[in-house]
Amino acid sequence: xxxxQLLPLRIVFFRKIKTVQLLKRCLDSVVPFFLAGVxxxxxxxxxxxxxPPIYQWRLAMSWPDGxxxxxxxxxxxxxxxxxxxxxxxxxxxxxxxxxxxPLSVLDMVRSGAxxxxxxxxxxxxxxxxxxxxxxxxxxxxxxxxxNAWYYYGGGLExxxxxxxxxxVVAFPAGNTHIQMGGWFRKEIKSIxxxxxxxxxMPGHAGEVVGKAGMNPVSxxxxxxxxxxxxxxxxxxxxxxxxxxxxxxxxxxxxxxxxGWHEPGAEVHLFVNKPKFDALPDDLKAIVAIAAKExxxxxxxxxxxxxxxxxEKMKRQSNIKIRTLPDDVLDLFKQANxxxxxxxxxxSQLAQEVVASQRAFLEKAKDWSKITDEDYLQLR
Amino acid sequence: xxxxQLLPLRIVFFRKIKTVQLLKRCLDSVVPFFLAGVxxxxxxxxxxxxxPPIYQWRLAMSWPDGxxxxxxxxxxxxxxxxxxxxxxxxxxxxxxxxxxxPLSVLDMVRSGAxxxxxxxxxxxxxxxxxxxxxxxxxxxxxxxxxNAWYYYGGGLExxxxxxxxxxVVAFPAGNTHIQMGGWFRKEIKSIxxxxxxxxxMPGHAGEVVGKAGMNPVSxxxxxxxxxxxxxxxxxxxxxxxxxxxxxxxxxxxxxxxxGWHEPGAEVHLFVNKPKFDALPDDLKAIVAIAAKExxxxxxxxxxxxxxxxxEKMKRQSNIKIRTLPDDVLDLFKQANxxxxxxxxxxSQLAQEVVASQRAFLEKAKDWSKITDEDYLQLR
Numbered sequence: 001x002x003x004x005q006l007l008p009l010r011i012v013f014f015r016k017i018k019t020v021q022l023l024k025r026c027l028d029s030v031v032p033f034f035l036a037g038v039x040x041x042x043x044x045x046x047x048x049x050x051x052p053p054i055y056q057w058r059l060a061m062s063w064p065d066g067x068x069x070x071x072x073x074x075x076x077x078x079x080x081x082x083x084x085x086x087x088x089x090x091x092x093x094x095x096x097x098x099x100x101x102p103l104s105v106l107d108m109v110r111s112g113a114x115x116x117x118x119x120x121x122x123x124x125x126x127x128x129x130x131x132x133x134x135x136x137x138x139x140x141x142x143x144x145x146x147n148a149w150y151y152y153g154g155g156l157e158x159x160x161x162x163x164x165x166x167x168v169v170a171f172p173a174g175n176t177h178i179q180m181g182g183w184f185r186k187e188i189k190s191i192x193x194x195x196x197x198x199x200x201m202p203g204h205a206g207e208v209v210g211k212a213g214m215n216p217v218s219x220x221x222x223x224x225x226x227x228x229x230x231x232x233x234x235x236x237x238x239x240x241x242x243x244x245x246x247x248x249x250x251x252x253x254x255x256x257x258x259g260w261h262e263p264g265a266e267v268h269l270f271v272n273k274p275k276f277d278a279l280p281d282d283l284k285a286i287v288a289i290a291a292k293e294x295x296x297x298x299x300x301x302x303x304x305x306x307x308x309x310x311e312k313m314k315r316q317s318n319i320k321i322r323t324l325p326d327d328v329l330d331l332f333k334q335a336n337x338x339x340x341x342x343x344x345x346x347s348q349l350a351q352e353v354v355a356s357q358r359a360f361l362e363k364a365k366d367w368s369k370i371t372d373e374d375y376l377q378l379r
Numbered sequence: 380x381x382x383x384q385l386l387p388l389r390i391v392f393f394r395k396i397k398t399v400q401l402l403k404r405c406l407d408s409v410v411p412f413f414l415a416g417v418x419x420x421x422x423x424x425x426x427x428x429x430x431p432p433i434y435q436w437r438l439a440m441s442w443p444d445g446x447x448x449x450x451x452x453x454x455x456x457x458x459x460x461x462x463x464x465x466x467x468x469x470x471x472x473x474x475x476x477x478x479x480x481p482l483s484v485l486d487m488v489r490s491g492a493x494x495x496x497x498x499x500x501x502x503x504x505x506x507x508x509x510x511x512x513x514x515x516x517x518x519x520x521x522x523x524x525x526n527a528w529y530y531y532g533g534g535l536e537x538x539x540x541x542x543x544x545x546x547v548v549a550f551p552a553g554n555t556h557i558q559m560g561g562w563f564r565k566e567i568k569s570i571x572x573x574x575x576x577x578x579x580m581p582g583h584a585g586e587v588v589g590k591a592g593m594n595p596v597s598x599x600x601x602x603x604x605x606x607x608x609x610x611x612x613x614x615x616x617x618x619x620x621x622x623x624x625x626x627x628x629x630x631x632x633x634x635x636x637x638g639w640h641e642p643g644a645e646v647h648l649f650v651n652k653p654k655f656d657a658l659p660d661d662l663k664a665i666v667a668i669a670a671k672e673x674x675x676x677x678x679x680x681x682x683x684x685x686x687x688x689x690e691k692m693k694r695q696s697n698i699k700i701r702t703l704p705d706d707v708l709d710l711f712k713q714a715n716x717x718x719x720x721x722x723x724x725x726s727q728l729a730q731e732v733v734a735s736q737r738a739f740l741e742k743a744k745d746w747s748k749i750t751d752e753d754y755l756q757l758r
Contacts, residue, residue, distance in 0.1 A: 142751065310746050329757055363690050366686070370559075370637050
């Protein structure tokens with residue numbers, strides 16, 4: 001039930017409230033009055049004043065136009081900022097079709113070439129090893145746990161400790177929900193089946209499966225279907241039903257493995273720090289809250305679209321859902337822990353982020369076990 | 380991985396964008412210029428104009444001052460609206476200590492006595508049977524599923540179809556996360572153990588356990604500890620560790636049952652409809668997005684505080700976590716389905732809400748099973 005007890009109020013992110021200077025300057029000559037809870041200032045007043053500036057900023061996103069969920073999130077953020085600011089803050093969203101540098105969004109925001117970016121933090125691990133853990137970690141936090149860590153467990157502060165060194169203010173701004181483990185032509189029954197198995201799996205997860213004996217390969221998206229159909233590769237990790245359904249993998253590789261590698265990838269909004277710092281407080285708050293709204297909204301959209309696409313996909317073919325066997329998962333966990341330790345050792349800040357996430361995950365796991373996990377099993 | 384494909388953009392909640400009238404009227408006499416992406420208007424201009432009104436509204440919340448999470452959510456919402464509006468929109472939050480009517484918040488907002496309210500929709504089921512399902516349903520959607528339904532599955536539209544009849548615009552505005560099933564003095568091993576068992580469990584869940592043979596009783600919060608200690612009652616359903624820890628139940632009733640009855644209670648912001656409709660578009664958007672932010676934030680805060688309190692509580696005593704046995708759960712499910720059917724039959728709209736939730740839950744369950752549930756088990 002919804003209950004009542006005493007607890008001191010949490011201090012919120014924004015504390016300073018600026019009164020409207022513009023209004024104050026005009027108040028000398030007129031007598032305001034209240035009606036139905038609204039303060040009215042007589043209609044026509046003559047005053048000398050500074051007009052608020054109109055901001056026209058550009059945002060570079062890492063995703064092509066029309067990318068499901070991700071482009072929606074960037075566009076939604078820009079629209080909400082414009083509407084909430086009464087048109088004082090306009091953001092033009094550019095895709096890689098225009099800026100040509102999907103994996104250099106951080107650089108463009110850092111330099112000020114773009115005021116803003118929408119990208120994935122783990123794209124920049126080559127530049128700074130501490131950036132990689134803010135997106136997602138194999139066997140790590142799910143979205144609910146990740147958000148608790150970001151907003152109440154010190155995650156947001158660590159994120160900005162890392163990005164301040166890149167001249168950037170960063171906000172979580174979208175989540176894919178838990179991703180699926182990929183399409184396999186044959187079933188994986190034990191560690192023996194991993195040996196030499198060619199899988200398209202990029203990034204950190206690719207390194208994990210590589211350490212465990214698989215052969216992670218890189219193949220352009222346009223050639224994946226044919227490669228999988230012909231057996232040039234044995235498996236493909238993609239995203240989840242909403243994205244996978246158009247690729248058609250379910251028609252040629254019947255085993256769909258559940259995910260362990262990206263339990264909810266969070267994407268981020270990057271803002272050039274000097275430009276953000278120079279914004280008035282109302283627009284700073286509008287940017288921060290619009291980013292948070294879009295983080296929440298993209299998670300909801302991802303869940304919804306995947307649930308709908310999954311139902312459709314199941315009707316199209318005989319898909320066999322599989323969870324990797326325990327010995328394989330144990331091997332992956334071990335490889336992942338070693339890789340995390342190695343990444344953490346690369347910098348003081350990386351160490352700090354990994355330690356903070358691991359400490360919170362221990363507590364979060366216990367609570368998720370008796371709530372989310374237990375509830376989904378019993379209902 | 381984060382991927383790329385084509386999909387038409389989703390239409391967002393707010394489409395109309397009003398340009399700043401105030402600014403436009405002053406533009407005739409001056410020459411604006413751009414510098415570093417910011418449009419500047421020369422500092423001092425003389426213009427005849429209407430000043431934007433200052434809104435001073437009052438919000439009645441159902442929870443006493445200092446209620447964990449819930450009061451924070453209402454206060455956070457008010458602060459964020461004030462900051463994002465640059466001080467043009469101030470909201471004073473009143474608790475029942477002042478307005479004396481915690482369960483009549485809807486009436487006060489409907490009549491305009493308060494412009495806004497923060498309350499639980501299911502408190503008003505006596506007034507309108509369709510309101511009850513928007514908070515939570517036993518064996519129903521968890522918060523992630525509920526949010527997907529609200530924002531992408533037609534839930535928000537249904538919510539406002541129901542509340543429009545009460546002269547109110549409603550927004551989801553906070554979630555408790557999955558609640559625990561309560562503290563029991565003795566273990567429940569089968570249906571036989573339910574008979575006559577006295578439990579403090581209010582509302583719909585109380586009716587469910589009542590149908591199943593238990594004896595739901597109503598006892599004032601201040602007397603609960605003593606009643607449980609002396610065995611006047613056998614069990615107490617409260618909220619979750621963050622709220623329960625101060626009540627001390629874990630020291631006298633060692634069995635802590637997992638939850639089935641409130642898998643994430645959503646609370647709502649109510650706004651008097653004519654007053655909301657009369658707001659300018661920027662403030663409408665600020666209210667809607669601040670409510671959504673607080674819905675997300677309270678879920679994160681609830682998860683975090685419960686995870687921390689659970690760890691602390693476990694250290695304080697030897698708590699035995701139990702899930703109700705299958706035969707008991709089956710009996711509760713059956714009783715719940717019958718009660719839902721009966722509630723749905725009370726009005727056309729109630730029927731529509733129940734049908735919409737059940738249809739989405741079927742799809743959501745399948746997707747949650749291979750993502751959230753599977754992931755929490757395998758990691």
